[in-house]
Amino acid sequence: MKYQIVKYMVLQFISQILSFLDTKVNYNQYSETEQQVQKSILENIFNKDVQFFENNKITQLADTLKQGSDYIANELSYGQIFQKFNLGITVISRMYFIYYLGPYLLINFLVTCFLFQAIMFLLTLKIEKLQEKQSKKNDVFDFVVDDILNNIAVIKTFGTELKESKRIKNMILKSEEELKQINTFQQLSSVFRSASQESINVCLILQIFFQIGLSAPINQVAQSITDIFQANFYGFRLANEIIRIIFNKPENYYLDGKKQAGKIMQLFKQQSGIPQDIYYDEDNKSQFSGEIVFDNVCFKYPVSKDSLAQRNQQIQQEDKKTQQNQTDQLPSKEQHESESSSDQESDLSDSNLQKENPNLLELNKQNSAFQREYVINNLSFKIKQGQYVAFVGKSGCGKSTIIKLLQRNYDIASGSILFDNQNIRDCSIGKLRRSIGLVSQEPTLFDNDIEYNITYGSIDTDYTSEDIQKVCEISGVSEFVNDKNRFPKGLKTLVGSKGMKLSGGQKQRIAIARALMKKPKILILDEATSSLDAESEHQVQQQIDKLAQQGDLTLIVVAHRLSTIMKSDKIFVLKHGEIKEEGTHQELLSKNGIYKKLVHYQINFQEKQKLQI
């Protein structure tokens, strides 16, 4: 007995040392591991294409990044290795001691343990499934809250606070029903856990049956019980502890960490449709010359799960199907899931098929109510290096879509886009994006000073204060930054979150300066001057015209105000994603077509406005 106790004590001592090392090493390693995990998650996020960000809410990503990396870092940190060893040694040493006290007891104990463990496992699976469903609903809830907060100004303007609060209340109520179900299963699980702790008593009764039999006289039974109790006293306690260790661990694992870690695993699983080779783009200076060809390009936007309404609908449909399943006992859930996902998949597979067989285009155009329309239809044009071209057309005709395709935010369904005769699919994304300077309709700024924002794209490259000065002049930033009364800190003035401390026009000028500072070979202005007042627009336009005349910059302009593109070398007039007319301003006017109508409409409109003034 003495020898066994010494053995037990040695094992316990090792266990305590491991426990100490676990705490110490874990403490040192944890934060380092967490940083590494966060870094690789961030890199993974950066590697996603634009479509990924259209499908995921940024606030949710930030949440997942923090909580998930916490969990993963905890799992990965070296301390966990000691913890696992420690757990193993504790369990083995205690089992050994129980075996020494009574072999039957150990066998009974293991059988009972296994049974309870199996029940607990099934319960945990059920809870997990419910929680997954709940988590999907939570996602929708987050989407709604995010959407509401983003649109708070609209809600206030339209006085729809009550409507929105009712909407949220309904979602909370629905979620509560599910939570009740989860609670019930959790309680059941906790009952089983307590019962399992009593399992040792069940073992005891079984042992009495085995050792003395049912027919033994009562005083012998009483004596045996006393003996067994005495002999197994330590064994009972140790067995109880083992149960506690075994049952608590997996439950924590299933219920707490897995959810966030699962989200991160999903993040890693989601492949970027368009390979983002920015990290592997070793030559980080080269650019395309600015020659661009669109050859019979067709494109439609992929159907994504981005829409809140779509997500809601999907959950409702799933709920209905589950209910129907339960009542009618119709085909298995797997079949239903595959049916429900088939709608989405069919569209995705459609795009793959489309790539393989462009003839499907016509077919797809004719049927399938759920499919999106082709936004770009057999579009062909050529832009020479240094040319100044403009795209005009009615709202929704596909102008901005062309700009997105130029940056390869999406892949086209058929045809080809060539940069310097190289297919965009074979181009390095890094080189492509480096070659393009873009100023969009609604520019966003970083919460930093004006200079930081202007030099943002050129942080790693050499630039002088003269360079900054020059782009400030061209873009018209100098005009307001030099006003010492309102901008005493000049270029060092902080712009606030999303540039909220600046006017729309000021933000726009900074965005133009930022794009120019990058010295791109291709400059795209997508309604870039529309938020400027007429005078500022004219000034910026003059500077842009001058840049265009220098001939080393390919300038692509999307504009509604036709007066801003009169000097361009070529104007493409679009309708339903097709080029209907092309030529210079004069050539198009003489054609007496769509462009001329647009010009006349704008002149009439402006004159009417003047008359009103």
Ligand SMILES: Nc1ncnc2c1ncn2[C@@H]1O[C@H](COP(=O)(O)OP(=O)(O)OP(=O)(O)O)[C@@H](O)[C@H]1O
């Ligand atoms: N991310 C998207 N997902 C799905 N459809 C889109 C998306 N972006 C644009 N569309 C659709 O593509 C069509 C063309 O849009 P696009 O933004 O290219 O038009 P536009 O000519 O630039 O219009 P505007 O002059 O009003 O800016 C529109 O019908 C629009 O609804």
